[in-house]
Amino acid sequence: MAWRSRTRSLQVFDTELSADAVEWCPLPQWHNVLVCGTYQLLKTPHGAGVGSSSPSRVGRVYLFQFRQQGPLCPPLTEIQRTDTAAILDIKWCHVPVSEHPLLGMATATGELQLYRLIDTQEGSCGLEAVSSLNLGPDRLALSLDWSTGRGESCGMRVVSSDSAGCVQVLSVAEAGLTSISQWKAHDFEAWISAFSYWDTQLVYSGGDDCKLKGWDLRIGPSTPTFTSKRHSMGVCSIHSNPHREHILATGSYDEQVLLWDGRSLRQPLSESPLGGGVWRLKWHPTHEHLLLAACMHNDFHILHCQQALEGDGGACPVVASYILHNSLAYGADWSRLALGGPPPSSPCERPQWGGVRNECGGHLRIQYESPTASFDTSLEDESGRYIPENSGPSVAPPPTPAEDAPSLSCLLATCSFYDHMLHVWRWDWSPEEASVGVAEGVRGKTGMGDEAKAGSSTSRCGAE
Incomplete structure (x- = not known):
């Protein structure tokens, strides 16, 4: 018995500006709502005066609705776009605030901005600005996290980090954001900050000084509760497991x-x-062992962490990879929306149908009308695996599924930077009798632009 793992691209959207953050709404009534944030550096034209040499950063937040309306109808519909300062992170609050979903954004102007999702007169929905707070002068807000990761609204707070190496904790109320505490946490950019969802008095931070730190808000931020140098380069991702106490993932x-x-x-x-x-x-959002990773120069991967969490100490196997982006892999999120019906079949499993045609060299080209773009989807082998030309280090296979193990179908959204693309795709995972396991090692990307040739230590915004 083995797992059958299949990914299928559903739609691609050109965000025009560089895309770096994407989030599905976690609240039940709005599971079909998706936002995407963008960041664009506008360089001063050659020959401009000295006084205008500072680059400006602009952004845009897109609001989408996802509806399954048939195989030839693009499921993602843009319903609003709002020009903003450049966006470096976006997160939905996990509980409603005054009966509305609340979206937080970290921007290049050093602000945390809050937007409320409201119903519109046209019968749709839209984002409405609620409040904002500047974290400090001459800095970029780099990340934010809500204390509500387990669906608890008591003592709702936001933690944010910035390019000055500071971390700030803020309370959220009807009147907006109020700063509770701010402290210098890292020597360089504090790329990431996050709550422990099980004890929201605990905060974690990671910085370009290669340090992972913990902070206890009850005793104050004068001294971290721990400092780890286990990562050899800048720490830029932290997420507390909302299903399993004490478990933390860092990248x-x-x-x-x-x-x-x-x-x-x-x-x-x-x-x-x-x-x-x-x-x-x-x-x-519901399966404690599955972890989604956006790997900048090496695509998007889903890890199965069960054996690691049970103490075997080995690397987590990769059970699926999405390799269709052609630029830096930054934004990624799971949707809680239930997918109806089976996944589309591979071209080798049924005849081609309208809007789809086979291409030479083992590629399937899917063409939609605007607002989607045309793109190439790599075909899979008989066990549902993508086979890029280059292969990276191999990893161990995932656990052998039980005979009654349930299948899983997930909807995901990912976005990439320089090609300014948002992808919506599905992943289907089910136990299957097979002679070959479907767990794959991490695959290298082919045909990347110059940005993929740069060292992975290059920061997204610090270098700009």
């Missing part, structure tokens, strides 16, 4: 994903080499 420019037990932080539970620099990590 770094050193291309490693580390899993930690918060009760013993001297050594990680496991270390998984993914390649490309791990910019974002997201635990699955």
Whole structure:
């Protein structure tokens, strides 16, 4: 018995500006709502005066609705776009605030901005600005996280980090954001900050100084509760597991994903080499062992972490990879929306149908009308695996499924930077009798632009 793992691209959207953050709404009534944030550096034209040499950064937030309306109808519909300052991170609050979903954005002007999702007169929905707070002068807000990751609204707060190496905790109320505390946490950019969802008095931060730190808000931020130098390069992703107490995932420019037990932080539970620099990590909203990773120069991967969490100490196997982006892999998120019907068949499994045609060299070209773009989808082998030309380090196969193991179908969204593309795709995973397991090693990207040739230590915005 083995697992059958299949990914299918559903739609591609050109965001025009560089895309770096994407989030599905976690609230039940709005599971079909998706936002995408963008970041664009506008360089001063050659020959401009000295006084205008400072670059400006602009952004845009897109609001989409997802509806399954048949195989030839693009499921994602843009319903609003709002020009903003450049966006570096976006997160939905996990609980409603005054009966509305609330979206937080970290921007290049050093602000945290809050938007409320409201119903419109046209019968749709839209984002409405609620409040904002500047974290400090001459800095970029780099990340934010809500304390509500387990669906608890008591003492709702936001934590944010910035390019000055500071971390700030803010309370959220009807009147908006109020700063509770701010402190210098890292020597360089504090790329990421996050709550422990099980004890929201605990905050984690990671910085370009290669350090992972913990902070207890009850005793104040004068001294971290721990400092780890286990990552060899800048720490840029942290996510607390909302289903399993004490479990923390971290990612770094050193291309490693580390899993930690918060009760013993001297050594990680496991270390998984993914390649490309791990910019974002997201635990699955309902399955405690599945972890989504955006790996900058090496695509998007889904890790199965069960054996690592049970203490075997080995690397987490990659059970699926999405390789269709052609630029830096930054934004990634799981949707809670239930997918209806089976996945589309591979061209080798049924005749081609309208809007789809086979291409030479083992590619399938899917063509939609605007607002989607045309793109190439690599075909899979008989067991549903993508086979790029280059292969990276291999990893161990996932656990053998039980005979009654349930199948799983997930909807995901990912976005990439320089090609300014948002992809919506599905992943189907089910036990299957097969002679070959479907777990894959991390695959290298082919045909990348110059940005993929740069070292993975290059920061997204610090270098700009």
